[in-house]
Amino acid sequence: MLDIKALAASIDGKPILRGIDLSVPPGQIHAIMGPNGSGKSTLGYVLAGREEYEVTGGSVTFAGADLLAMEPEARAAAGLFLAFQAPVELPGVGNANFLRTALNAVRRARGEAELDAVQFLKLARAEAKRLAMPEDMLKRNVNVGFSGGEKKRNEVLQMALLRPRMAILDETDSGLDIDALKIVADGVNALRGPEFSALVITHHQRLLDHLVPDRVHVLAQGRILQSGGAELARELEASGYAGVVAAAA
Amino acid sequence: MATAMRAGGVPGGVDAFLARFAADAAALPGDGAARRDAAAALTRLGLPGTTAGRRPEAWHFTSLRPLAGLNFVAPVPVLGAPLTIPGFDPAGFTGPRLVFTDGVFDAAASAAPGFATNGAGAGDTLADLRANSLDALNAMLCRDGAAIDIAAGIDGGTLLLVHRAQSPGSSAHPRHRIRIGSQARLSLIEIACGAGETLHNPMSEILLEEGAELHHVRLQLEDRSAFHLASLHARLAAGAIYRGFTLALGARLARTELNLHLVGPGAQAEAHAVQLLSDRQHGDITSCIAHDAPGCASRQQVKNVLTDQAHGVFQGQIQVAQAAQKTDGYQMHQALLLSDGAAVDCKPQLQIFADDVKCSHGATVGALDGDQLFYLQSRGVPRPAARAMLVRAFLDDALTAIADPRALSLAEQAVGGFFERHPA
Ligand SMILES: Nc1ncnc2c1ncn2[C@@H]1O[C@H](COP(=O)(O)OP(=O)(O)OP(=O)(O)O)[C@@H](O)[C@H]1O
Ligand SMILES: [Mg+2]
Numbered sequence A: 001m002l003d004i005k006a007l008a009a010s011i012d013g014k015p016i017l018r019g020i021d022l023s024v025p026p027g028q029i030h031a032i033m034g035p036n037g038s039g040k041s042t043l044g045y046v047l048a049g050r051e052e053y054e055v056t057g058g059s060v061t062f063a064g065a066d067l068l069a070m071e072p073e074a075r076a077a078a079g080l081f082l083a084f085q086a087p088v089e090l091p092g093v094g095n096a097n098f099l100r101t102a103l104n105a106v107r108r109a110r111g112e113a114e115l116d117a118v119q120f121l122k123l124a125r126a127e128a129k130r131l132a133m134p135e136d137m138l139k140r141n142v143n144v145g146f147s148g149g150e151k152k153r154n155e156v157l158q159m160a161l162l163r164p165r166m167a168i169l170d171e172t173d174s175g176l177d178i179d180a181l182k183i184v185a186d187g188v189n190a191l192r193g194p195e196f197s198a199l200v201i202t203h204h205q206r207l208l209d210h211l212v213p214d215r216v217h218v219l220a221q222g223r224i225l226q227s228g229g230a231e232l233a234r235e236l237e238a239s240g241y242a243g244v245v246a247a248a249a
Numbered sequence B: 001m002a003t004a005m006r007a008g009g010v011p012g013g014v015d016a017f018l019a020r021f022a023a024d025a026a027a028l029p030g031d032g033a034a035r036r037d038a039a040a041a042l043t044r045l046g047l048p049g050t051t052a053g054r055r056p057e058a059w060h061f062t063s064l065r066p067l068a069g070l071n072f073v074a075p076v077p078v079l080g081a082p083l084t085i086p087g088f089d090p091a092g093f094t095g096p097r098l099v100f101t102d103g104v105f106d107a108a109a110s111a112a113p114g115f116a117t118n119g120a121g122a123g124d125t126l127a128d129l130r131a132n133s134l135d136a137l138n139a140m141l142c143r144d145g146a147a148i149d150i151a152a153g154i155d156g157g158t159l160l161l162v163h164r165a166q167s168p169g170s171s172a173h174p175r176h177r178i179r180i181g182s183q184a185r186l187s188l189i190e191i192a193c194g195a196g197e198t199l200h201n202p203m204s205e206i207l208l209e210e211g212a213e214l215h216h217v218r219l220q221l222e223d224r225s226a227f228h229l230a231s232l233h234a235r236l237a238a239g240a241i242y243r244g245f246t247l248a249l250g251a252r253l254a255r256t257e258l259n260l261h262l263v264g265p266g267a268q269a270e271a272h273a274v275q276l277l278s279d280r281q282h283g284d285i286t287s288c289i290a291h292d293a294p295g296c297a298s299r300q301q302v303k304n305v306l307t308d309q310a311h312g313v314f315q316g317q318i319q320v321a322q323a324a325q326k327t328d329g330y331q332m333h334q335a336l337l338l339s340d341g342a343a344v345d346c347k348p349q350l351q352i353f354a355d356d357v358k359c360s361h362g363a364t365v366g367a368l369d370g371d372q373l374f375y376l377q378s379r380g381v382p383r384p385a386a387r388a389m390l391v392r393a394f395l396d397d398a399l400t401a402i403a404d405p406r407a408l409s410l411a412e413q414a415v416g417g418f419f420e421r422h423p424a
Helices: A040-048 A072-077 A095-109 A117-130 A148-162 A178-191 A205-210 A231-239 A242-248 B013-027 B032-045 B133-141 B370-378 B383-400 B405-421
Strands: A002-011 A014-024 A029-033 A054-062 A080-083 A090-094 A166-170 A197-201 A215-220 A223-228 B097-101 B116-118 B146-150 B155-165 B175-180 B185-194 B203-208 B213-221 B227-236 B241-248 B253-262 B268-277 B282-291 B297-306 B311-320 B328-337 B343-352 B358-366
Touching: A002 A040, A014 A040, A014 A054, A014 A197, A014 A223, A029 A231, A040 A072, A040 A080, A040 A166, A040 A197, A072 A080, A072 A095, A072 B370, A080 A148, A090 A095, A090 B370, A090 B383, A095 A117, A095 A148, A095 B383, A117 A148, A117 A178, A148 A178, A166 A178, A178 A197, A178 A205, A205 A231, A215 A231, A215 A242, A223 A231, A223 A242, A231 A242, B013 B032, B013 B133, B032 B133, B097 B116, B097 B146, B133 B203, B133 B227, B146 B155, B146 B185, B175 B185, B175 B213, B185 B405, B203 B213, B203 B241, B213 B227, B213 B253, B213 B405, B227 B241, B227 B268, B241 B253, B241 B282, B241 B405, B253 B268, B268 B282, B268 B311, B268 B383, B282 B297, B297 B311, B297 B343, B297 B383, B311 B328, B311 B358, B328 B343, B328 B383, B343 B358, B370 B383, B383 B405
Parallel strands: A029 A197, A029 A215, A080 A166, A166 A197, B097 B155, B146 B175, B155 B185, B175 B203, B185 B213, B203 B227, B213 B241, B227 B253, B241 B268, B253 B282, B268 B297, B282 B311, B297 B328, B311 B343, B328 B358
Antiparallel strands: A002 A014, A002 A054, A215 A223, B116 B146
């Protein structure tokens, strides 16, 4: 599904990613862990197409296409979704309008019929209910005045509506209460199937208890320094990153 | 499309208008003496920028130089065509309406309610013709205009007041007089539109008696080769409410002068404005809100959205007289520059002579937010649509403040049309 080879990227001339090799096959969930500032969010942004990051080397193939050659909106239409670590507030943009515009843009790009306001609201209300989101969050401006946890749930709502093939969840578990964590994990598990993959960036074992990953990678100093099975996350929780980083040095 | 005659032997600019007045004076209705006074004032004031020499302070950012070589003739209106505006739902133009074609009342296209008629109405004026070029030009050449008079206590509902220019190369100088009686109210939607290189120089005089309320949404949708030089003078008695909103998209060169005079205690005025300009359009909103009585409030939110080489101007004066204690004034100007070539000039001016007042003002200039743009694109929204969404979001509080649903719908259609013409 996603094939990252020797990916290097920098911002303002400062190298952040220094050669990432990572492959997520269809149907698998991979976790990325790593120290603060190691480049995890940068990887997500680069994959989603944020133009401030300059790709200085390597390649990314997504569902057979050259991902790095595509505009951000084309990546979304192709089925890539990034749940932001810090979701962006859009004052003056109603959440329902935002969600419908996004959904219809993606549906149009995929050759599917657009949803009218009534069809959309029915769908959005049902998904919001599944995520235990109060309905007034559809009426409010996008993420404006949302609590930290509400913003994360709103990201998951977008994911549920857009039905990506590849979801990158950047610390979507941070700031969620115990019940919300379960709800979010259920949301991801609901999408699980042979055609759905996910890259889950997290600092905590808890989410991975619900979303048992096929592989766990440690990203530090702009590289994947170690990979392993689901048990690696638990080991890291006990021992920290110092050993991994020292071993790679 | 025909254009205004280029001066060649014939004088352009102010001389052309004065020559036209000299030739047509006898045929113009009303008070000849007042017109001659106006002509004398115009001779002295000139049209700023059309002649050599320094422009007056109030015209620092806007020059009428493009008028210097042009000679706009008196139109010969062809009346009676039904009212339509390309890109707008015709359903918005039914109901009570006054239509002026090339500055002349078009009865067949109108549906005038009992309180509204037309007339040249010279004489009494709130404008100070000795001070103002646009008012003097209007007073000299005015032929017709709306006469709206709502008796005390009456709710006039919603009235459309439309100017349409149909004769390229001509100019129209309508004078609209609006009186809202004590405790009466009206929602007035003014639309200026047309085709070709024309000049529209309207003047509106508005009298709001005690407790009267006027909602006044003005949509300036002139042809992009046209000139729009408008002035408005409103006088608010005690407890009167004026809620003005100007949305300007059209014209090659536009200036709107808003003069609000709060003369009775507890009057409230809003003078909001939005300009959406592209190409080489120049749009100027110049306002003066004068607080002369205690306990009045004024609110002004001006937004400029500028792309290509467009130039937006906002000059906002707030005057608080010594007697106007407990004045509550607020003014905000925000500009959104969508291209490197766009420019904005903003000049707030607070003159406060009372000591117990609350007056604040602010100004911001910015571009679209890269994080927001990327967020939308990452959700599949194509970049042009994402930009349009964010511009619409920038305007959201201004648009949603329009209370009359018909006015709001027309404003939304106008804004939507801008995005269709300027997708990126
Ligand atoms: N716009 C930017 N300008 C300068 N430096 C940046 C910018 N964006 C990221 N960086 C730097 O790049 C490095 C990697 O940041 P990134 O956000 O990818 O880390 P992270 O692994 O997601 O950390 P965390 O676990 O705290 O979320 C950091 O040192 C950060 O300061
Ligand atoms: Mg991060």
